[in-house]
Amino acid sequence: MGIDRRGLLKAAGLSLLGLTAGPAWYVLSRAKLPEHPPQPGMLAEKKWGMVIDLNKCWREDGCRDCIDACHSVHNVPHLGNPKDEIKWIWTARYERVFPEHEHEFGQEALSDRPVPVLCNQCDNPPCIKYCPTRATWRREDGIVMMDYHRCIGCRYCMAGCPYGSRSFNWKNPRPFIKKVNFDFPTRTKGVVEKCNFCQERLVHGLLPACVEACKEKALVFGDLSDPNSEVREILRSHKAIRRQPELGTKPKVFYVV
Amino acid sequence: MYDSGKIIAGLVVFGCVVTSPIWYNALTGKTGYIPEPKIVTQEKKCIEPKEYIRTKHKDLLKDWRESVVRDGMRTYIASDKKRYTMSLTRTCMKCHSNKLDEFCLRCHNYLGVRNNCWDCHAYPKGI
Numbered sequence: 461m462g463i464d465r466r467g468l469l470k471a472a473g474l475s476l477l478g479l480t481a482g483p484a485w486y487v488l489s490r491a492k493l494p495e496h497p498p499q500p501g502m503l504a505e506k507k508w509g510m511v512i513d514l515n516k517c518w519r520e521d522g523c524r525d526c527i528d529a530c531h532s533v534h535n536v537p538h539l540g541n542p543k544d545e546i547k548w549i550w551t552a553r554y555e556r557v558f559p560e561h562e563h564e565f566g567q568e569a570l571s572d573r574p575v576p577v578l579c580n581q582c583d584n585p586p587c588i589k590y591c592p593t594r595a596t597w598r599r600e601d602g603i604v605m606m607d608y609h610r611c612i613g614c615r616y617c618m619a620g621c622p623y624g625s626r627s628f629n630w631k632n633p634r635p636f637i638k639k640v641n642f643d644f645p646t647r648t649k650g651v652v653e654k655c656n657f658c659q660e661r662l663v664h665g666l667l668p669a670c671v672e673a674c675k676e677k678a679l680v681f682g683d684l685s686d687p688n689s690e691v692r693e694i695l696r697s698h699k700a701i702r703r704q705p706e707l708g709t710k711p712k713v714f715y716v717v
Numbered sequence: 718m719y720d721s722g723k724i725i726a727g728l729v730v731f732g733c734v735v736t737s738p739i740w741y742n743a744l745t746g747k748t749g750y751i752p753e754p755k756i757v758t759q760e761k762k763c764i765e766p767k768e769y770i771r772t773k774h775k776d777l778l779k780d781w782r783e784s785v786v787r788d789g790m791r792t793y794i795a796s797d798k799k800r801y802t803m804s805l806t807r808t809c810m811k812c813h814s815n816k817l818d819e820f821c822l823r824c825h826n827y828l829g830v831r832n833n834c835w836d837c838h839a840y841p842k843g844i
């Protein structure tokens with residue numbers, strides 16, 4: 461056994477180098493995947509926004525058309541237990557949605573009215589700043605997206621959202637979906653989800669499901685960067701408010717009261 | 718070297734125990750075959766050459782995933798300049814609808830590869 465310290469160190473070093481050869485070869489020899497040229501008219505050309513006219517929305521009591529449409533298109537489970545509830549669009553009482561507009565002498569009828577609420581698709585979204593895996597981010601067209609593949613379920617984004625727009629899957633949602641829409645994935649246990657402004661419908665030139673389902677046309681969707689769009693027209697001619705503007709999140713969902 | 722007999726015998730026993738699953742599978746014929754995924758389709762060929770798909774389908778699917786979810790681009794231009802929609806359930810499953818026991822899982826089970834695509838991506842039975 462004639463091996464000295466120097467010889468051992470040399471052999472050990474060479475062996476270590478040998479171990480790295482395989483992975484290095486794998487990385488360097490990978491075939492280049494075909495490139496996808498960007499297609500025009502997809503992202504970055506729009507800034508999507510929504511206006512909800514509450515006077516039209518309140519014409520029919522107890523209407524759930526927008527909620528049912530959204531939840532069936534996006535495979536949102538109905539778990540029956542408010543603690544586990546998953547919601548993309550839902551209703552909350554006026555005084556909860558607009559606390560800053562409330563005062564003790566306000567109209568009683570108003571404070572109890574149901575206001576449809578959804579992810580505000582903020583222009584300055586606080587939720588994305590907390591995500592450690594960048595599973596949620598703001599797209600160039602302003603939609604705050606979720607990548608369910610990357611979500612690790614830490615729920616920091618839920619703590620960051622001042623509007624409570626995000627829900628967490630405490631259990632496997634599959635068994636609680638009545639009829640699965642095969643064009644949209646379901647989610648899995650341990651993933652956060654929220655409204656995505658129907659980005660999967662927008663690419664096919666369809667309006668969001670909630671907007672399409674509203675009989676009273678209370679929900680109007682469009683391009684905020686286009687001065688001639690319907691949303692901009694309504695925002696010009698009506699007084700519209702946003703939820704908690706003092707937080708500086710710049711919501712892109714507006715309410716006409 | 719002290720107790721070399723015991724050490725070497727111990728090493729031999731250890732080697733046998735560690736490699737026993739390999740011996741077991743080889744002797745019972747569980748791995749002594751080449752898995753043959755079955756394709757049931759009207760189409761003549763896959764979106765890319767067979768060899769490329771065989772070795773790189775995982776890279777392709779990852780690339781599609783990133784492209785659709787992160788960049789919002791859904792059209793794939795194949796090497797023969799044909800265009801396809803990047804969709805696991807709508808494009809891949811159109812031909813490979815028999816995924817469960819006959820296509821994907823034949824090789825994946827053989828190699829002990831487990832992925833969780835189907836936890837979320839649903840597709841109708843028998844498309």
